Amino acid sequence: MKIMVTGGAGYVGGTVSALLVARGHQVVVVDNLCHARRQQVPAGVEFVEADIADRPRIEGLFRQATAENVPFDGVLHFAALIEAGESMKYPEVYFRNNTASTLALLESILAAGPKRIVFSSTAAVYGEPEAVPIPEAAALRPTNTYGESKLLVEHMLGWFHRIHGLRSASLRYFNVAGAPEVGGKGTGNIVSGEAHEPESHLIPLVLDVALGRRSSIKIFGDDYPTHDGTCVRDYIHVGDLADAHLLALEALESDRAAEHRLIYNLGNGAGFTVKEVIDSVRRATGHPIPVELCPRRPGDPAFLIASSEKAIAELGWKPNYPQIDEIIRTAWIWHQKRHSK
Structure with missing residues (x-):
């Protein structure tokens, strides 16, 4: 198959692109490189520097193919801004980039493209859940504009399926971490990993402390209703997430996808607090990891833990890295490699 990967120069998009190539697919990455690196695009992939909102350019790629x-x-479709905290400062930027630009992409697909799309959604569409683990049928009440910008896209996909027959799968995933191991779990053969510029995700920030690139790690709030007062999040290994995207793409050929759009949560089903993640990094690195306590950030729910039972049952998906120590082991290998250059 020939697949377009938007945002394929990013951490998750690049990992998925590499997996597609490894499984024999032809891949074209489209990325404007606003928060990505050209080096993240794997070998064997055609790269087009473009914005998904540029309809003549995107439709031209579809028509040429x-x-x-x-x-x-x-x-x-991975192209999006992803910082919840930033979205609460600049909501207009997130609605323009995540929502309006995706609408332009969908219009291009209707005009000249394939009628199948896998959308990189987020657990942030749930907001503060009433119960955990969170099922796909839970109420959708985002507490930040990042989550709202993604939820609006899901609504659009629902109407586009209903009116235009566009088949779509929305994957609502939680905190992505770790680095893919070439050749399988346990090989330690890692050639790419998480490298945002600027970095705002917890695990790479804590690993920066272990490498001496930061003096401490900030904990935003220790008064949440959790067992140690810090937020609980469900972490998913980037390799497991990549597997799910390919399974979702295959599922779009099914009768089920013809009848209704597909929606799946993706996570490992277990939550870890901020303090537990920091403790795991201490075990992996042998570094004490000093912490700095800061006030809560607006829009941060106390608990976000996925129920992935639907994805396991319908897609045949199963995470290979369910434990936080396993995820951090791969991230630590990559982090050391990246900063030793």
């Missing part, structure tokens, strides 16, 4: 008799079979 069709004219060459190698049309696109699907789109995997």
